[in-house]
Amino acid sequence: MYAPGSFNTSAPTELRRWNLSRVLLSVTASPGVRALTLTFNDRILAVHLYAKTAYMAAVARGVERVINDEELKHAAWLLTRLMDRLGATVRSRYYTYTGPVEVLDNAVRYRPYVSPTSTAKVVLSGGTARVVAGDYRRKFRTGVDVAGVLRRYLDYLQNDAVFTA
Numbered sequence: 001m002y003a004p005g006s007f008n009t010s011a012p013t014e015l016r017r018w019n020l021s022r023v024l025l026s027v028t029a030s031p032g033v034r035a036l037t038l039t040f041n042d043r044i045l046a047v048h049l050y051a052k053t054a055y056m057a058a059v060a061r062g063v064e065r066v067i068n069d070e071e072l073k074h075a076a077w078l079l080t081r082l083m084d085r086l087g088a089t090v091r092s093r094y095y096t097y098t099g100p101v102e103v104l105d106n107a108v109r110y111r112p113y114v115s116p117t118s119t120a121k122v123v124l125s126g127g128t129a130r131v132v133a134g135d136y137r138r139k140f141r142t143g144v145d146v147a148g149v150l151r152r153y154l155d156y157l158q159n160d161a162v163f164t165a
Helices: 070-089 146-158
Strands: 002-004 015-017 023-029 033-040 043-050 053-060 063-066 096-103 108-110 113-115 121-125 128-133 136-141
Touching (some): 023 070, 033 070, 033 146, 043 070, 043 146, 053 070, 053 146, 070 096, 070 128, 070 146, 096 113, 096 146, 108 146, 121 146
Antiparallel strands (some): 002 015, 033 043, 043 053, 096 108, 128 136
């Protein structure tokens, strides 16, 4: 996957690989709220799940595009559940796990902080999620291609035509 060469969204479309400093993913897995926030340059994809309601939107410089996608909703729920399990396993006191995202050819690599000094490595590919945090290593199967959904919405955030008023 590729992104514009600078933080300026009106810059020429020189392409280069998405790198760790340009894309951040925050996953909140608290008892009452489940949320996913994907930040790319000056644009944000927000997914908030409360009880049986959901708010999903892409936002950039005063422009909001509401999204109604069950696959995105399910992927967000799976990611929050995964991070909830990981947090419990490593005895993290966090409810929100933020870290850089790297989009590879066949996978999405996410490195969230699980404590002030340590990160975990989550590799999403197809219908699987591999998690490594210290000695903890686990592979999960998912019913949704979470990496594909994240990749699709990163492309959506990159598309300038989506955010023109």
